[in-house]
Amino acid sequence: MKKRILVCSFHQESNTFNPITWDIDRFGTNREFEGEARLQKSLDGKSAVHGGYTAITEAGGEVVPTVFLHASSGGRVSDQVVNYLCERMAYYCQNEEFDGIYASLHGATCTENEDDACGFFLEILRKLAGDKPIAASFDLHAKITDKILKNADIVCGYQTYPHIDFFETGYRAAKHLMGLLEGKKYRMATMNLPMFVPPAGYTTREEPFKGLLEKAKGMIADGKISDATVFPVQPWLDIPEIMTRVVTIAEDTDQAAACAMELATDLWNAKDDMWPDLKSIDEIIDAAEANTTGKPVLLVDAADSPNGGAVGDSCAVALRLLERGSNLRAGMFIVDPASVELAFRTGVGNKAQFTVGAGFTKGMPGPLKAEGLVRSLHDGWFRQEGKAGRGNPAWLGKTAVVSFGNIYVVLCHRGTASGDPQVLRGFGVDPALCDLVVVKANTSFREPYSYISDLVYFGDTPGAGASNLKEMQWDNLPKGLYPFEEAVFPEKAEIW
Numbered sequence: 001m002k003k004r005i006l007v008c009s010f011h012q013e014s015n016t017f018n019p020i021t022w023d024i025d026r027f028g029t030n031r032e033f034e035g036e037a038r039l040q041k042s043l044d045g046k047s048a049v050h051g052g053y054t055a056i057t058e059a060g061g062e063v064v065p066t067v068f069l070h071a072s073s074g075g076r077v078s079d080q081v082v083n084y085l086c087e088r089m090a091y092y093c094q095n096e097e098f099d100g101i102y103a104s105l106h107g108a109t110c111t112e113n114e115d116d117a118c119g120f121f122l123e124i125l126r127k128l129a130g131d132k133p134i135a136a137s138f139d140l141h142a143k144i145t146d147k148i149l150k151n152a153d154i155v156c157g158y159q160t161y162p163h164i165d166f167f168e169t170g171y172r173a174a175k176h177l178m179g180l181l182e183g184k185k186y187r188m189a190t191m192n193l194p195m196f197v198p199p200a201g202y203t204t205r206e207e208p209f210k211g212l213l214e215k216a217k218g219m220i221a222d223g224k225i226s227d228a229t230v231f232p233v234q235p236w237l238d239i240p241e242i243m244t245r246v247v248t249i250a251e252d253t254d255q256a257a258a259c260a261m262e263l264a265t266d267l268w269n270a271k272d273d274m275w276p277d278l279k280s281i282d283e284i285i286d287a288a289e290a291n292t293t294g295k296p297v298l299l300v301d302a303a304d305s306p307n308g309g310a311v312g313d314s315c316a317v318a319l320r321l322l323e324r325g326s327n328l329r330a331g332m333f334i335v336d337p338a339s340v341e342l343a344f345r346t347g348v349g350n351k352a353q354f355t356v357g358a359g360f361t362k363g364m365p366g367p368l369k370a371e372g373l374v375r376s377l378h379d380g381w382f383r384q385e386g387k388a389g390r391g392n393p394a395w396l397g398k399t400a401v402v403s404f405g406n407i408y409v410v411l412c413h414r415g416t417a418s419g420d421p422q423v424l425r426g427f428g429v430d431p432a433l434c435d436l437v438v439v440k441a442n443t444s445f446r447e448p449y450s451y452i453s454d455l456v457y458f459g460d461t462p463g464a465g466a467s468n469l470k471e472m473q474w475d476n477l478p479k480g481l482y483p484f485e486e487a488v489f490p491e492k493a494e495i496w
């Protein structure tokens, strides 16, 4: 008899500083979340579900498609979404014969009332599955909680940032699941590190993270362990249970624990080296004013990056430009539905008094109040030009371009694919012809902007995804968390 595996996915990266609730419409407008046709869509690209599917079928198993929910990063997910997911998974568990479950999850997901949405979901799956094995794969920025480890037998995460190993990660998780069904006795060891660092400060392509992962791969190649993931949690979660975690998998629990300890020690020792070099907005404007290369200066406003879960409503740079009376030709987008509506009422070629930005994010400077000239009006659709999503359509909602002196602002309803130059060029604001471009992204902009300019400055900007974590208003974090307080390295690994 073929082993039948229920396969599901639930992906959204939450940022609790984004006040907008992510309702079910953000997971897809046509609500086709289930079944064989939806599975086939996941098999089109190199997704984690595709990797899981491949490992299951290679091991002679059969995939039973269930529920697949994916949304962009943003605010807390509506409870309705998780209730739907759990109800439908209950239906599949009760109506299908199955031997195990593979879930492709993000792991840094909060709902309106649940800080640990993935732990909550896995707890429900555990009740439904009894003692059948459950494997889950996660984003590298996942928040791996005790509840997740208690209810999943296998936990694997991406080993790349920028993330490019979705397929491989799903494959690893499902391969271990099939191993359990064949009688392997995999156990997990974890090190729970009380720390977080800003994602703009590290990549797995460079040290110290690069060497850490090479060491982990060496441990696997030597046969000490069969899998390892380092999870430096995404930090914009103001919740009581948040930590960085190292997870190793092996049949030999002593080896799993020893390797987890070694990797965790290296990461702990490197934590001061994982912070980005930030420049003030004024320093970057100065650089742009002094720039004679003909290329634009890119001010990376990662703090307001919708990819990192921020709203995209910051007008902080535009405000400084106006305050300084700068003549720089600047381009940026700002999420502000009310100003879009005003631009549509005003009409192309006409002027109005605008109040732009700072409409959602708490503590954001602004709004910007100035007379603006409406340049163009759009339905908000554009096609991406960067490698990652080349040709893919993206939608900002109803969109208007309004200029304030030399500052050209793409006003929109939501920020999507915000690291792609087409978010501006698609609406007639060519970044290559600007002196200063505000790029609201963390890393995704690097490849598509590389031929436009190499004058890249990371701004010390405010926002829901700020790298300057100490400047943010925290109310719910645990005690003893690096970088805020004296943090203590754990004495030993835990076995799950």
Ligand SMILES: [Zn+2]
Residues within 6 Å of the ligand: 139, 140, 141, 163
């Ligand atoms: Zn991530």
